[in-house]
Amino acid sequence: MRSSGPRQGRVARDPAYSSLPGWVLVPAAAGAAFVVVPLLALGLRVDWSRFGELLGSPSSLAALTLSLQTSAVATLACLVLGVPMALVLARRRFPGRQVVRSLALLPLVLPPVVGGIALLYTFGRRGLLGQTLDVLGVPVAFTSVAVVLAQTFVALPFLVVSLEGTLRSVGQRYEAVAATLGAPPSTVLCRVTLPLVLPGLLSGAVLSFARALGEFGATITFAGSLQGVTRTLPLEIYLRQVDDPDAAMALSLVLVAVAIGITVATARLGERAHR
Amino acid sequence: MRPSLPAAVTAVLVTVTVAVSGCSGPAATRAAGGTTVTVFAAASLKATFTRLGRAFEASHPGTAVVFNFAGSQALAEQITQGAPADAFASANEASMATVAGAGLAAGRARPFATNTLTIAVPPDNPAAVATFADLARPGLKLVVCAPAVPCGAATLTLEEATGVTLAPVSEEQAVTDVLAKVRAGEADAGLVYATDVIAAGDSVRGIAFPESSRAVNRNVIVALSGGPQSGLGQEFVDLVRSAEGQQVLADAGFGTAT
Numbered sequence: 001m002r003s004s005g006p007r008q009g010r011v012a013r014d015p016a017y018s019s020l021p022g023w024v025l026v027p028a029a030a031g032a033a034f035v036v037v038p039l040l041a042l043g044l045r046v047d048w049s050r051f052g053e054l055l056g057s058p059s060s061l062a063a064l065t066l067s068l069q070t071s072a073v074a075t076l077a078c079l080v081l082g083v084p085m086a087l088v089l090a091r092r093r094f095p096g097r098q099v100v101r102s103l104a105l106l107p108l109v110l111p112p113v114v115g116g117i118a119l120l121y122t123f124g125r126r127g128l129l130g131q132t133l134d135v136l137g138v139p140v141a142f143t144s145v146a147v148v149l150a151q152t153f154v155a156l157p158f159l160v161v162s163l164e165g166t167l168r169s170v171g172q173r174y175e176a177v178a179a180t181l182g183a184p185p186s187t188v189l190c191r192v193t194l195p196l197v198l199p200g201l202l203s204g205a206v207l208s209f210a211r212a213l214g215e216f217g218a219t220i221t222f223a224g225s226l227q228g229v230t231r232t233l234p235l236e237i238y239l240r241q242v243d244d245p246d247a248a249m250a251l252s253l254v255l256v257a258v259a260i261g262i263t264v265a266t267a268r269l270g271e272r273a274h275r
Numbered sequence: 276m277r278p279s280l281p282a283a284v285t286a287v288l289v290t291v292t293v294a295v296s297g298c299s300g301p302a303a304t305r306a307a308g309g310t311t312v313t314v315f316a317a318a319s320l321k322a323t324f325t326r327l328g329r330a331f332e333a334s335h336p337g338t339a340v341v342f343n344f345a346g347s348q349a350l351a352e353q354i355t356q357g358a359p360a361d362a363f364a365s366a367n368e369a370s371m372a373t374v375a376g377a378g379l380a381a382g383r384a385r386p387f388a389t390n391t392l393t394i395a396v397p398p399d400n401p402a403a404v405a406t407f408a409d410l411a412r413p414g415l416k417l418v419v420c421a422p423a424v425p426c427g428a429a430t431l432t433l434e435e436a437t438g439v440t441l442a443p444v445s446e447e448q449a450v451t452d453v454l455a456k457v458r459a460g461e462a463d464a465g466l467v468y469a470t471d472v473i474a475a476g477d478s479v480r481g482i483a484f485p486e487s488s489r490a491v492n493r494n495v496i497v498a499l500s501g502g503p504q505s506g507l508g509q510e511f512v513d514l515v516r517s518a519e520g521q522q523v524l525a526d527a528g529f530g531t532a533t
Binding site for chain 2: 120124125126140220221223224226227229231237238239240242243246258
């Protein structure tokens with residue numbers, strides 16, 4: 001045991017010092033292996049000789065294209081809806097703010113299939129809003145719009161959490177200064193606040209995109225599954241697992257690669273935000 | 276405080292390990308004193324086989340029947356990967372061929388029931404569907420199974436046999452997903468098994484059509500040679516094929532296999 005007490009302040013600042021007991025490394029390594037080994041197993045099972053052919057099949061390409069398109073639109077929707085939500089939650093004081101925040105973050109902890117059922121009874125043909133939409137000539141059920149709705153529903157909290165955290169950590173000092181210098185609120189927002197939180201905004205957007213790309217439960221419950229219309233990459237993987245496991249594994253690996261890319265990108269953005 | 280932490284971690288790890296190993300072996304979960312017979316059966320057989328399992332337990336005191344209900348192809352893969360099962364009931368012959376091909380069947384697989392497709396519509400039948408040809412009507416929201424799964428393969432067979440080309444708005448992974456979308460009123464019609472419509476009660480309406488006889492799924496069952504209770508597995512197979520078993524299946528809407 002290393003000495004603590006009066007010297008704690010100094011050693012805590014020493015980057016080489018660690019108060020961590022050595023045995024923690026064992027479960028930590030087990031945890032890392034628990035995450036990495038299944039991904040390795042997936043890589044080992046992929047039929048590399050057919051990899052290109054499996055990814056190039058019309059159904060795979062249709063799923064990949066649809067997933068990228070819908071996830072991009074969903075991310076945009078998350079930005080349009082999520083940025084104001086984060087701003088209000090971080091900068092406005094109003095009664096019931098905690099409750100509103102908890103509700104806004106609900107999709108984060110809700111099983112996606114429950115989200116899908118909830119969306120079904122909201123935007124479905126016999127749902128709360130679906131009937132009106134149907135009358136207005138905006139069919140949602142079984143269209144790509146339904147996919148985007150499902151993806152936005154599950155991805156929105158990622159953007160709100162990430163951005164709200166950044167807003168709180170940068171504080172309101174510069175905003176106050178700009179306001180005292182006579183800048184109207186909209187100018188402060190566009191010229192001071194948003195540029196300040198840009199890294200947090202970007203990492204939130206990337207996380208939302210990743211969540212939208214991986215969306216499965218709400219989509220299959222709410223949107224259906226049809227090639228090129230609603231069958232996104234995760235749905236295609238699930239279906240191919242039945243009749244062509246090799247294709248399912250090749251497509252899974254694509255999602256793993258995308259996930260790794262996204263994790264690295266957000267980590268970089270996070271570092272930049274802390275500097 | 277300090278020494279108790281590793282102990283706590285160990286306790287958690289042990290608990291997790293025990294819990295996980297408990298999940299992996301359905302045969303190990305029940306009947307501490309007696310014997311357990313494990314039956315892998317297609318998802319469409321859940322209601323009927325659960326009833327037959329209770330009957331089997333009543334006639335074999337001390338024996339528990341444990342089921343694993345899932346898609347036939349998924350079950351076939353689990354069995355060929357070494358899952359400990361005593362009997363396998365498949366909703367189609369293709370999945371049974373996987374198991375038989377691996378040399379795991381104790382004897383020849385026997386047909387015990389048939390299932391045909393039927394049209395399921397919401398109770399108020401908003402699109403006024405009456406015949407199979409109605410399903411091809413433009414604008415009608417039809418949901419079917421994907422061709423990769425047995426009910427979808429049967430749908431494809433019907434399309435080819437009748438010359439009616441369907442344009443579904445969704446091709447679902449499982450027949451239960453098709454039913455769910457009809458039940459919610461999302462779809463105007465769906466193609467599901469006759470047994471599913473009976474099991475769904477009043478929440479959907481079934482419309483039988485004569486063309487359905489051109490795509491008949493034969494359910495087949497066999498005892499598995501590698502199972503820990505292969506003999507009891509065979510007795511369960513005999514129960515399914517007995518007059519009692521056939522009655523339970525007929526009540527649920529299955530056809531008789533010949």
